[in-house]
Amino acid sequence: MKKFVFLPFLAIFSFSCVATPTINGSVNLRYEQIGDIIKHCSELEGERVAVRAVYEGWHCMEGCVPPGITRCDACVKDSSGCIYLKGTGGLDPVMDRGKEVFFRAVVKKTPKGVCYLEVQSVDEVR
Amino acid sequence: MKKLFSFCLLIVFLLASCGGGGSGGSSSESENHVGVKNGWLVLIYMDGDNSLSGATAEDLREIESVKYSPQVKVVVLRDTFGNEGGTIYDYNYENSSFDEFSVPEPNMGEPSTLVNFVEKYARKYPYSNVALIMWNHGDAWRGVSHPDKFRAAAEDVTDDDYLYMHELKEALQKLSDDGIRINLIGFDECLMGNLEVFYDIKDYTDVVVASEVSEPYEGWNYSYVMKEVSNNPSLDAYAFGKVIVDAYRKAYASEPGNYTMIAVKSSDVNVLVRDINQFISLLDSNYGCFYSARQNPSVTNDDLESLGTIDLGNFAYRVSECLSNSYVSDIVDRINSFYKYISPNSNLTGISIFFPSSNKVNDFDYYFADAAHPITLVDDSGEVLDENYYNPFTETEWDEFLERYFSH
Incomplete structure (x- = not known):
C-alpha cells in the first residue's frame, strides 16, 4: 500500500524534473516552446529558459515581431512560432542560418511589449 | 594708327577669351569647374528589404527633417520588405522636400543595383564630394565551410541575395573605372568596423566610418549629421566622418550598452x-x-x-x-x-580583426x-x-x- 501511495509522488517529482531540469546542481531552466514563451511572456519575463530551435539569422517569418533592440537582432523558430533574439545571439546570421541550436536565454520584453530572448549560451544540435 | 588698331584688337581678343557669361563655363562661386558644384552629394543605399524594414521609416523622417543648402544634395534609394518596388527620394530645393519616385523592385544584394544608383546620381548631380552610406545589416568578414555565404554588407530578403564584401569591392572598382570617386563610405550597419572591410575598400574612398559591434536599432542620428553637413558644406571627408561619430556619441552616450563608431582615413589603413x-x-x-x-x-x-x-x-x-x-x-x-566614440568602461577600441579561438x-x-x-x-x-x-x-x-x- 505504501508503494502505491509513493508512486504518484514519484510521477509528480519526475515530471517536475523534466520540465525544470537542474543543470550543474544549482541552475534551474525551463524547457519552453517559442509559442508558449510569447503567449506567457509577462509571466516568464526575467526567467531563464532553454529552447531548441532553428536559427534563421535575419530571415525572419512574417509576423515575427522584431524587438528593435539592435540592428543585428536575429530570430529563431520552432514548430510553435518565431521569436527574436537580442543581437545575433552569438551566431553568425549569414553563415549559421538554418542550423538547429540549443540555447539558454532570459525572457525579456520591450517597453512596447514585444517579447524577445537574451541569449546566454548557445550550442549547435548535431 | 596700325599700332592702335592692333592694340584694340588685342584687348577685344582678351576680353572674348575670358568667357564672361558664355555657356562654355561658369563664373558661379558654387562651382569649381564646369558643371561641378562645391559641396556634397550624399547617396544613401537604404536596404530595408529584411527584418530592418520598420527602421527605414524613422531614419527617412530624420533625413527629411533637414532643410538642405544648395551645396548639399541628398538622394536615397529605399527598399522595404513586403512592398513591391523601391523608392527614390530626391531632395527638391524649390519646395524644400523630397520628391519620391517609384522604381521596379531593386535587388539590393546585386552589385549592379548599387553601381547604377551611384553612377546615375553622381552624373546627374556632379558635386565635388560624394558620400555613400550603406544602410542595412552588416556581417563584416565571415567565411563558411560550404561556400554559399560569405561576409556581407547588405541583405535583400525578397531576392534572397546578399551584397558580399567582394561584390561591394567590385562595384566600387566599376565606379572608379567609370571615373566616379567616392570620398566617404559609411556603414550604418552592425559589425562593419572591421580591418578587413576597411582594407577591401580603401582604394575607392578617402574615409570609412563604421561600428565594430552591434548598432542600436535606431542607427545613426541623421537629423544631426545631415544638418551639420548642410550647414558646413565645405567639410572635407574626414570632417564629415567626425560629424557621424559625434552624432553617434550624442545619441548614445547616455544609453546603457557597448557602442563604438570610428572614422578612419584610407591612408591610415595602409x-x-x-x-x-x-x-x-x-x-x-x-x-x-x-x-x-x-x-x-x-x-x-x-x-x-x-x-x-x-x-x-x-x-x-x-x-x-x-x-x-x-x-x-x-x-x-x-x-x-583615430577619431572615434567608444562607450564608457568598454574594452573595445573601434576596430576588429579576424582571429578565431x-x-x-x-x-x-x-x-x-x-x-x-x-x-x-x-x-x-x-x-x-x-x-x-x-x-x-x-x-x-x-x-x-x-x-x-x-x-x-
Whole structure:
C-alpha cells in the first residue's frame, strides 16, 4: 500500500524534473516552446529558459515581431512560432542560418511589449 | 594708327577669351569647374528589404527633417520588405522636400543595383564630394565551410541575395573605372568596423566610418549629421566622418550598452597594416605572450566572437603587457589616434580583426583564398556566386600570422 501511495509522488517529482531540469546542481531552466514563451511572456519575463530551435539569422517569418533592440537582432523558430533574439545571439546570421541550436536565454520584453530572448549560451544540435 | 588698331584688337581678343557669361563655363562661386558644384552629394543605399524594414521609416523622417543648402544634395534609394518596388527620394530645393519616385523592385544584394544608383546620381548631380552610406545589416568578414555565404554588407530578403564584401569591392572598382570617386563610405550597419572591410575598400574612398559591434536599432542620428553637413558644406571627408561619430556619441552616450563608431582615413589603413606586419613578426619568439593575450577575455565579446573576430587595439595592448616593443606600441597608439566614440568602461577600441579561438571554425580555410589561388563560391542550389573569390586581406601578412599561430 505504501508503494502505491509513493508512486504518484514519484510521477509528480519526475515530471517536475523534466520540465525544470537542474543543470550543474544549482541552475534551474525551463524547457519552453517559442509559442508558449510569447503567449506567457509577462509571466516568464526575467526567467531563464532553454529552447531548441532553428536559427534563421535575419530571415525572419512574417509576423515575427522584431524587438528593435539592435540592428543585428536575429530570430529563431520552432514548430510553435518565431521569436527574436537580442543581437545575433552569438551566431553568425549569414553563415549559421538554418542550423538547429540549443540555447539558454532570459525572457525579456520591450517597453512596447514585444517579447524577445537574451541569449546566454548557445550550442549547435548535431 | 596700325599700332592702335592692333592694340584694340588685342584687348577685344582678351576680353572674348575670358568667357564672361558664355555657356562654355561658369563664373558661379558654387562651382569649381564646369558643371561641378562645391559641396556634397550624399547617396544613401537604404536596404530595408529584411527584418530592418520598420527602421527605414524613422531614419527617412530624420533625413527629411533637414532643410538642405544648395551645396548639399541628398538622394536615397529605399527598399522595404513586403512592398513591391523601391523608392527614390530626391531632395527638391524649390519646395524644400523630397520628391519620391517609384522604381521596379531593386535587388539590393546585386552589385549592379548599387553601381547604377551611384553612377546615375553622381552624373546627374556632379558635386565635388560624394558620400555613400550603406544602410542595412552588416556581417563584416565571415567565411563558411560550404561556400554559399560569405561576409556581407547588405541583405535583400525578397531576392534572397546578399551584397558580399567582394561584390561591394567590385562595384566600387566599376565606379572608379567609370571615373566616379567616392570620398566617404559609411556603414550604418552592425559589425562593419572591421580591418578587413576597411582594407577591401580603401582604394575607392578617402574615409570609412563604421561600428565594430552591434548598432542600436535606431542607427545613426541623421537629423544631426545631415544638418551639420548642410550647414558646413565645405567639410572635407574626414570632417564629415567626425560629424557621424559625434552624432553617434550624442545619441548614445547616455544609453546603457557597448557602442563604438570610428572614422578612419584610407591612408591610415595602409599605415596600420604596415604596423601589423611589423607587429606579427614578433610572434615566433614571443608565442606565449601572443597566446595569453588572445586568451584574455577582454579582447572579444559576444558580437565579435560570433564572427571569429577580436578587438585589434585591445589585443595589441594585452601583448604590450608582456612584451615591450615599439612594434606593439605603434599599433596601440595608431588606433588610439583615430577619431572615434567608444562607450564608457568598454574594452573595445573601434576596430576588429579576424582571429578565431580555433583554426577548426567553419570559415577558417576561406580566409586564405588569395588572388593567385581564387576559389569558386557556389551556393546550396549549385549557383555559382563568384568564380574568382579571394580575400584581399591576404595581401597583408595576417593570414600567414594565423597559420603560424595555430601551428604551434
